[in-house]
Amino acid sequence: MIGRLLTIFFLLPLVTGAQLKVLINVSAPKQINDSLFIAGNFNDWNPRGKALVLNQKINNSYSIQLSLPKGFYEFKITRGSWSKVESQANGKSIENRTFNLNVDTTMDVSIANWADHFTQVDEKYHYGDHVHIVDTAFFMPQLDKHRQIWIYLPKNYSKSKKKYPVIYMQDGQNLFHANPPRANEWAVDSLLDSLIREGSKEMIIVGIDHAGKDRLKEYNPYDSQYGKGDGKAYVQFLVETLKPYIDSKYRTLRDVKNTSIAGSSMGGLISMYAIAKYPKVFGSAGVFSPAFWLAPKIYDDIKDRLAGLKNSKIFFVAGDKEGSAMVRDMKKVHSIVNPDGINKNIMLLEIEDGKHTEWFWHREFVPFYQFISK
Structure with a gap:
């Protein structure tokens, strides 16, 4: 389970100070029927935030633009739940994606695969x-x-x-x-x-x-x-x-x-x-x-x-x-x-x-x- 992180700055009218734009372009590995969402430390890692659905452009290309204060951010792309989170090509989990927002930014993301396309082995702790x-x-x-x-x-x-x-x-x-x-x-x-x-x-x-x-x-x-x-x-x-x-x-x-x-x-x-x-x-x-x-x-x-x-x-x-x-x-x-x-x-x-x-x-x-x- 991803660490619980924080704060949908761009949804809150109470946030003051300059907002910067980050445009995230996403390419998915294959045609899928689900919507794509971004989850990160700006929405408490909610994998299906209603305001955080990506816009589909053509084929397997998606994008989303966020408005956030300066700061360090982490995120992953999901298909609406943590069981359908992006993964490495072999199905193993990836590290959180990050960006340090100081100026308006564009970021390209390539998804290798999805966790639910593999048989998951439950760890016995x-x-x-x-x-x-x-x-x-x-x-x-x-x-x-x-x-x-x-x-x-x-x-x-x-x-x-x-x-x-x-x-x-x-x-x-x-x-x-x-x-x-x-x-x-x-x-x-x-x-x-x-x-x-x-x-x-x-x-x-x-x-x-x-x-x-x-x-x-x-x-x-x-x-x-x-x-x-x-x-x-x-x-x-x-x-x-x-x-x-x-x-x-x-x-x-x-x-x-x-x-x-x-x-x-x-x-x-x-x-x-x-x-x-x-x-x-x-x-x-x-x-x-x-x-x-x-x-x-x-x-x-x-x-x-x-x-x-x-x-x-x-x-x-x-x-x-x-x-x-x-x-x-x-x-x-x-x-x-x-x-x-x-x-x-x-x-x-x-x-x-x-x-x-x-x-x-x-x-x-x-x-x-x-x-x-x-």
């Missing part, structure tokens, strides 16, 4: 012996859905009687290190094992799998062009159903100071909403590359809830290669929760080489963990 699946179909009554839930327990958990802080994290299927390794994993269990060996505090991590095609709605507490937001119900599930269950089955420190929430992109958006909505449940939040662009109402919500956040610890991080609007929106939220810039419980990192991808969040998880461990 194995995880560390202290990463477990709590339930493959945990019921979410607030959403009337089922979801796989993961848990990381420190290696000494079974040998001790102590209780541990807990971090609740979104996009659970991408959190833990797998064998064989995957390109789109945070590998937070490997990081924690290393940090704990070096003397850091031990913590439990609970991962909640995302909603697949409904992720843009489930991690959004507000309605958007993608549909009715389910984020409020999702956070209610975390607070009213999942946390009580975890607290009853595992040795956890249940108080607010020992309960954190974290996520990236849409997961960063819902993590910020969760701590603002339930500051007496979540004492700290990791807001990685947040998709605030899709939820402008959150600014007012945070302003209305500032009093409740006075004791909260919030870690913001985004990269300069994620687009100027990403950093700008993150700084806007930071300025609301830390207007004087002197609150040591609020940290803001803008990283020069940061991209909207799991290797970046893997790396920046370390300062987040150290920050909330203090």
Whole structure:
């Protein structure tokens, strides 16, 4: 699965600043009946964005023109789903296509083949012996859905009687290190094992799998062009159903100071909403590359809830290669929760080489963990 990336700048009237044009010409390998779409870090990697269908010119030639702010962009071409994404000639996956937009640009793309033209072999992944699946179909009554839930327990958990802080994290299927390794994993269990060996505090991590095609709605507490937001119900599930269950089955420190929430992109958006909505449940939040662009109402919500956040610890991080609007929106939220810039419980990192991808969040998880461990 492609790493979850961000932001349809060209669809949003709230984006300010100069827009540049990029014309992408695409040649397909053979005559096909499906429409072609572009999916990338400008639309949260939605493989079938309605406004992102390519125009067919002649035969197997297509094109699309986008208007975007300056920035670094990644994308792939699909036929409407990730099972029909472009591939190498032998059916293997390709690296994300990229362009760094500084001036109006034309780009030519040649597609070698499509992934669904080959028999796909499902990888069987194995995880560390202290990463477990709590339930493959945990019921979410607030959403009337089922979801796989993961848990990381420190290696000494079974040998001790102590209780541990807990971090609740979104996009659970991408959190833990797998064998064989995957390109789109945070590998937070490997990081924690290393940090704990070096003397850091031990913590439990609970991962909640995302909603697949409904992720843009489930991690959004507000309605958007993608549909009715389910984020409020999702956070209610975390607070009213999942946390009580975890607290009853595992040795956890249940108080607010020992309960954190974290996520990236849409997961960063819902993590910020969760701590603002339930500051007496979540004492700290990791807001990685947040998709605030899709939820402008959150600014007012945070302003209305500032009093409740006075004791909260919030870690913001985004990269300069994620687009100027990403950093700008993150700084806007930071300025609301830390207007004087002197609150040591609020940290803001803008990283020069940061991209909207799991290797970046893997790396920046370390300062987040150290920050909330203090």
